[in-house]
Amino acid sequence: MWYLRLWLLAPVLCYLSTLATCAEDRDLLLITVATNETDGYQRFIRSLRVYGLQVKVLGLGVTWEGGDVQNTVGGGHKINLLKAELYKYKDDENKIIMFTDSYDVIVTGGKNTILEKFDSLDARVVFGAEDFCWPDKSLAENYPRVSFGYKYLNSGGFIGYASDLYGVVSSHDIRNDDDDQLYYSQLYINKELRNKYKMKLDTHARIFQNLNGQFGDVSLKFEDDDVRIQNTVYQTIPVVIHGNGPTKVLLNSLGNYLAKSWTVSEGCLACEENRLEMETVLEEDLPQMLVSVFIEKPVPFLEEMLGKIELLDYPKHKIDLLVHNQAKLHEELTNGWVASVKSLGYRSVKYISVNDNMKEWHARNLAIELCLKNNCDAFFSIDGEVHLDNPKALSLLLSHNRPILAAGMVRDGQAWSTFWGAVNEDGFYARSMDYMDIINNKRRGVWNVPYITGVYLIQGTVLRNAETRPNFIHRLLDADMAMAANMRDKGVFMYVTNLEEYGHLVDPDFFPTKYLHNDMWQMKANRRDWEQRYISPEYWQALNPNTLNEMPCPDVYWFPLFTTRFCEEFIAVAEDNGGWSDGSNNDPRLAGGYENVPTVDIHMNQIEYEQEWLWILRHYVKPLAEKVFVGYDSDARAIMNFIVRYRPTEQSFLRPHHDSSTYTINIGLNRPHIDYEGGGAHFIRYNCSVVDTRVGWSLMHPGRLTHYHEGLQTTRGTRYIMVSFIDP
Ligand SMILES: *[C@@H]1O[C@H](CO)[C@@H](O)[C@H](O)[C@H]1NC(C)=O
Ligand SMILES: *[C@@H]1O[C@H](CO)[C@@H](O)[C@H](O)[C@H]1NC(C)=O
Numbered sequence: 001m002w003y004l005r006l007w008l009l010a011p012v013l014c015y016l017s018t019l020a021t022c023a024e025d026r027d028l029l030l031i032t033v034a035t036n037e038t039d040g041y042q043r044f045i046r047s048l049r050v051y052g053l054q055v056k057v058l059g060l061g062v063t064w065e066g067g068d069v070q071n072t073v074g075g076g077h078k079i080n081l082l083k084a085e086l087y088k089y090k091d092d093e094n095k096i097i098m099f100t101d102s103y104d105v106i107v108t109g110g111k112n113t114i115l116e117k118f119d120s121l122d123a124r125v126v127f128g129a130e131d132f133c134w135p136d137k138s139l140a141e142n143y144p145r146v147s148f149g150y151k152y153l154n155s156g157g158f159i160g161y162a163s164d165l166y167g168v169v170s171s172h173d174i175r176n177d178d179d180d181q182l183y184y185s186q187l188y189i190n191k192e193l194r195n196k197y198k199m200k201l202d203t204h205a206r207i208f209q210n211l212n213g214q215f216g217d218v219s220l221k222f223e224d225d226d227v228r229i230q231n232t233v234y235q236t237i238p239v240v241i242h243g244n245g246p247t248k249v250l251l252n253s254l255g256n257y258l259a260k261s262w263t264v265s266e267g268c269l270a271c272e273e274n275r276l277e278m279e280t281v282l283e284e285d286l287p288q289m290l291v292s293v294f295i296e297k298p299v300p301f302l303e304e305m306l307g308k309i310e311l312l313d314y315p316k317h318k319i320d321l322l323v324h325n326q327a328k329l330h331e332e333l334t335n336g337w338v339a340s341v342k343s344l345g346y347r348s349v350k351y352i353s354v355n356d357n358m359k360e361w362h363a364r365n366l367a368i369e370l371c372l373k374n375n376c377d378a379f380f381s382i383d384g385e386v387h388l389d390n391p392k393a394l395s396l397l398l399s400h401n402r403p404i405l406a407a408g409m410v411r412d413g414q415a416w417s418t419f420w421g422a423v424n425e426d427g428f429y430a431r432s433m434d435y436m437d438i439i440n441n442k443r444r445g446v447w448n449v450p451y452i453t454g455v456y457l458i459q460g461t462v463l464r465n466a467e468t469r470p471n472f473i474h475r476l477l478d479a480d481m482a483m484a485a486n487m488r489d490k491g492v493f494m495y496v497t498n499l500e501e502y503g504h505l506v507d508p509d510f511f512p513t514k515y516l517h518n519d520m521w522q523m524k525a526n527r528r529d530w531e532q533r534y535i536s537p538e539y540w541q542a543l544n545p546n547t548l549n550e551m552p553c554p555d556v557y558w559f560p561l562f563t564t565r566f567c568e569e570f571i572a573v574a575e576d577n578g579g580w581s582d583g584s585n586n587d588p589r590l591a592g593g594y595e596n597v598p599t600v601d602i603h604m605n606q607i608e609y610e611q612e613w614l615w616i617l618r619h620y621v622k623p624l625a626e627k628v629f630v631g632y633d634s635d636a637r638a639i640m641n642f643i644v645r646y647r648p649t650e651q652s653f654l655r656p657h658h659d660s661s662t663y664t665i666n667i668g669l670n671r672p673h674i675d676y677e678g679g680g681a682h683f684i685r686y687n688c689s690v691v692d693t694r695v696g697w698s699l700m701h702p703g704r705l706t707h708y709h710e711g712l713q714t715t716r717g718t719r720y721i722m723v724s725f726i727d728p
Helices: 002-007 039-050 076-089 111-121 137-142 162-170 180-189 189-194 243-257 304-308 328-344 362-374 393-400 436-439 461-463 477-488 527-534 538-543 564-577 610-628
Strands: 026-033 055-058 094-098 103-106 125-130 152-161 199-202 208-210 218-222 229-233 240-242 289-295 317-326 346-354 378-383 404-407 444-450 455-459 492-496 549-553 556-560 601-603 638-646 652-655 661-668 676-678 682-683 687-689 697-702 709-711 714-717 719-726
Touching: 002 094, 026 076, 026 111, 039 076, 076 094, 076 162, 094 162, 103 687, 125 162, 125 208, 137 180, 152 162, 152 180, 152 199, 152 208, 152 240, 162 564, 180 189, 180 199, 199 610, 229 492, 240 243, 240 289, 243 444, 289 362, 304 328, 304 527, 317 328, 317 362, 328 393, 346 362, 362 378, 362 461, 362 477, 378 393, 378 461, 393 455, 393 492, 393 652, 455 461, 527 564, 538 556, 538 610, 549 687, 556 610, 556 687, 564 638, 564 719, 610 638, 610 697, 610 719
Parallel strands: 026 055, 026 094, 125 199, 208 240, 289 317, 289 378, 317 346, 404 492
Antiparallel strands: 094 152, 103 240, 125 152, 218 229, 378 455, 404 455, 444 492, 549 556, 556 697, 601 638, 638 719, 652 709, 661 697, 661 719, 676 714, 682 687, 682 709
């Protein structure tokens, strides 16, 4: 087994109890019941290790007969297991034994802390307490009055002297599927028995903090080298934290910090405990992956997204690729991409296209089946809006060695991410106390969270175990919500990590689908990706105050602005629109209906790009204008924004004129000597021409007075330029 082997090699972190040398020689025996080594159990055991506590585990491998305690009553089985164990100590009046549940318990203190607290309670047996009288409300009136404190018994944790504890658990017979809490409650409310065993409730949560109904009473107390739970109502620092009832998710959230999982001084300590050294793994020993791409709706910049999957730094023959596309808009792109990656050496490529008409839930479940069928070591799921900018993303996630782990990613400038920190009662988004700190990377770690989406890794062991296998169907929920809800119900932990940078999410919420090149409209919703595709990388250099900008004619500046890709798509959009003016003086598109110096052109509002173009002027052109025309504050207003088409058979040149602008930009959109011959601008006052204009480069010159100019003749092909009269 791959995981097992590496796990053995992984450095094992040891914690030394700070209280190792204790003058007193008192023992504390910890006992728990666990029939399965669930994620919660592992967390419990880890917390004991951190504080140097030994535990006797009862019931491992035994078939649980105590009922569905999470949803109904039950748990008598625990008492029967405990009774058998305590029999060994039934006459020991000095031995102190603490019992706790394990799946939903975290211990946050060591032996001496616990014993001191127990001593201070001056009892032979102490039970944890809570504000709910469960499972039999009618017993409430029989409880002794508690004026300040938790009133009712909770059986998830108790501590006492062995002989008395044995007396308690053997007081009368109980069936495995009877309720343990009811059993103990009945003893406790019986005054005679209560006195006989000197039983008390931990009403102020000195030792036991039950979270159900009491969540408002606790907060995290950040000490330098540890984080503890503080009960702010009773001013105590409880050490056995119990996520009873519906508080499992809250316990998971607190558990991200407790028991030195994360500390202020050292950050995420738990992160390193399972870590694998991926660099040292031989290529043939790397996990066999199923990488699944789910394109479930139109998303911007899908082409780049897919390109980043190709670039993942992971051997292709170790990857079976599955692509599910449900977006008609992306059919051509996806078909083409799948066809092209077939030659890249993936172990296999499977494509479920629009034509297969498979819904998301089924496609995701099918991916799990395929992974199992391929005997995969792990499953990696990526949605269309996820950009894995870091080529190491896959190996990094694998190195964390967690059963289910999402990569922490956010949409730029938003609180939208690949996880939720909390869920509300209906299973929908709620904000955890640390959510913003995590998405802003103020806290880094591996976080146990109730919901993950978009991009995650699931280890093969999780898939192979029928008890933990993900299922993307749950009532009518969305696929990811369904998966998360199913996992929460089964007590399987889901993690997200922001320890490294993985990439970013695009925002698909403002993505138009009606244009020829919809991504061109995404400068506001997805600025980073838009700039990456459309703004020339050299533009940023041109903007630098230390860069001397080219000036081919007096006060005519020339700078790179757009990528070739932008120019190509721009021309295609214009030609697709096709509403070129006829180059005559009569122009019904203008207010006066008359154009003094007409061209064959298309205005930005014809292609529904007016607002977008003005945005471009404000964000990219204005800063450059202000750089070269020192002292001028540009509004970057423009009424005339248009693509001009010159060709010998139509309009091929433009007679000398002034522009009605403070300054004008004129951007070459296609290639001289390839797409056309001739063309260029001639500035008459200076007898100076700019010819062989470069694709994506803009000329910028004063408009109204000094730069009387003409458009030189295009002698072959078609020449396209984009012109704006700025600050008219
Ligand atoms: C617990 O363990 C039993 C016995 O090994 C097994 O049948 C059962 O499916 C397990 N349950 C979970 C939730 O893992
Ligand atoms: C303009 O420049 C061209 C060559 O650059 C030259 O041949 C021509 O004589 C000049 N015209 C005037 C009016 O100076």
